[in-house]
Amino acid sequence: MIPLELYILLASTMFTIGLYGLFTQKNGVKLMMCIELLLNSANINLVAFSAYQPNVNGQVFALFSIALAAAEAGVGFAILIALYRLYGTIDLDNINAMRW
């Protein structure tokens, strides 16, 4: 059996990549992808802990989380499409109407 540490290492690597992307990327779609990375790293943790506990709760929560991520992606892309229609770009640096 693969040791738990490796799962945690994978999850934290994914989380860090996602976070780095969030900080650095300006394209809206890339940002969405980074958020997916964050969510899925959490899912890996949930499933891994659940398999080692052993307790099925974690896997159920992972399913919830996937459903949530799907919904989030739907809403997010809808917003991005609307933004594109309005501004002709999804470069988030140019979309800053909601500031002071």
Place this chain on the structure above:
Amino acid sequence: MYADYAYLIVALPVLAFLLCLFVGWHLPRGGGFLTVLATFAGLILSLGIFSEIYPDKIIHQSMPWFANFNVGILIDPLALVMLLMVTFVVTLIHIYANGYMNGDPGAARYFAEAALFTASMLGLIFADNLLQLFIFWELVGLCSYLLIGFWYRKPSAAAAAKKAFLTTRVGDVLFLAGIILLYNNLANLNLALKPGEYLLQFPVIYANLAQIAPDQLTLIALGLLGGAVGKSGQFPLHVWLPDAMEGPTTVSAMIHAATMVTAGVYLVARMFPLFYAAPYGLTAVIAVGAFTALFAATMGLTSFDIKRVLAFSTVSQLGFMMAGLGSGAAVGTLAVGVAIFHLIGHSFFKALLFLGAGSIIHAVNTNDLREMGGVGKYMKWTMYTMLIGSLSLAGFPYFTGFFSKDEVILIAYEYGALINMLPYIFLVLAAVLTAIYTFRMWFSVFTGKERSNYAKHESPWIMLGPLVILAVFAFGFGLAAQDDFYKYLDSNFEHYDLDFVELGVIGGHALEGEHGAPAVEGEQGAAAAEAGHGAAAEGEASEGEAGGEEGPGEPWYIQILPIFIALGGILIAGLFYWDRVKKFDPSQVTGDKDPIRKLLLKGYYQHEIMTGWFAETVVYGTALICNTIDIKLVDGWLNWLSALVLGFAQHVRKVQTGIVQNYVTALVLGVVVLVVVITLAKEVGLV
């Protein structure tokens, strides 16, 4: 049975108000028939209640409202006679208004407001507590504002409405202060109230009056009197009443006869035990009343506008009622009966006179006495009904006004005999002037030559009908009802837990009068005095014979004096203004230079003093100072505070950059800081 539906007396006019307001313009004549029907139903109900509770029962219904207050209906003799009078007179006025307002584009609005006006007055009358009375009191004020300014496009009407509203507001503030003071004093007594009893209910007030400190009672009485002075147009808050003529004549008739100015007198009558118990309470009432009676009568003498003559006459007659109530210091509860009797009689003949004046104005199209003359040839019905009204107002023997007004003068004489003669002298002079100005008006309108080219036709029967009915009452009511009326109203306060002896001691009325010393012997004494008065009234009725019999109180010459007052006044008016017997011309007696004439024509310079000096200098100056303080100090520090917050926000708002990465950074940093803080706290052992 009728008593269970007493609330309908108010509810139906409110319903008529809503219907006229929202669907009135779809109905013929603006839905005026609804208002008439609602008021008429109120009259039927009142009559039903009268048949149920006369002569010795009262109706008291009440339900909780909020906190220490309730809503309720209290119909005792005082309220009942007022209900009957208001519903009766107002029904006739509404019928008349159906003719008078016919064709006016605002007729629906008129009838809606008139219905609300009626409802408010009726609600005021049968309120069982002061708070409810005050609410309806204010509604009456609001409706009077709306109706006086009915033709609001006319600047003078709008101004008059504002004046009426603001002037009565002065009184209302005092009234409210009185109520609050009374409530506080009652609350401080820590009364053990039974379920269903509330502090401001009249029975509770009556029962606990004697426990309130006398100086507080005086303050409360003066506050309530202030309200009554404002509403009933007594000096110095009478200024709005003559200007209130700007509304339609039917509104004037309602205000003057039934629905507004009588509220002040009713309030004093309703709170009579309080005034009686308060040292100087009744003194203030009689002083205000007697002075107003004479003051307004002199102004009525010099007005050329027919409606203004009647308005000043109302002010003067209200002064009589107030003086009558004030005489209660000498004659006890009898004063309530006398004053309310004059109120009711007055409402009949004053409604008649106003509606008659409306009929004339409707036909002639002018208010100015100088442009009329000889109208009687064309308007026979109006002339004779108004003659009856005028005779009644002047106090011609056997007419209603003769019994009611002269009874006021008689009890003022008793007040004089015991305390101070001045009010009596004022009232007698005012009564002479009443006869003079009434017949000055009547002669100038109906007799003589036509002084201008006016339209010559009689008014329609929908307007004349109410005149005729009112004329019957203006003539016969006094003769028919006087003695029973006094007895009935004298029983009013017997329904409550009241001891007039005790109250009289507090109020300093422990008097030793010639007849029965009513205050000292309480109810018995009052009854004795009442009986004495019945005899006195009969003595008067049989004119000269009274001289031999010697009434119990007044010498014979005092008793027959009123007859000469009326006849003399009418004679004087005739000598000046009736062309058949004319002996003098007014201009012979007083020239243009005459200072008294000038003073009267200028209305005692009231406009100059009140508007020119008081309003424009004192009030405006004070307002300017307050304005400066308000802007510089009150607004100043508030503006400074808001500028401070705004300036701070100018800097803080820059945080919102609108760039997603910045928000993410903040979010992550926040989480990191939280984690670090919590970890550290665990290390240290805080959590």
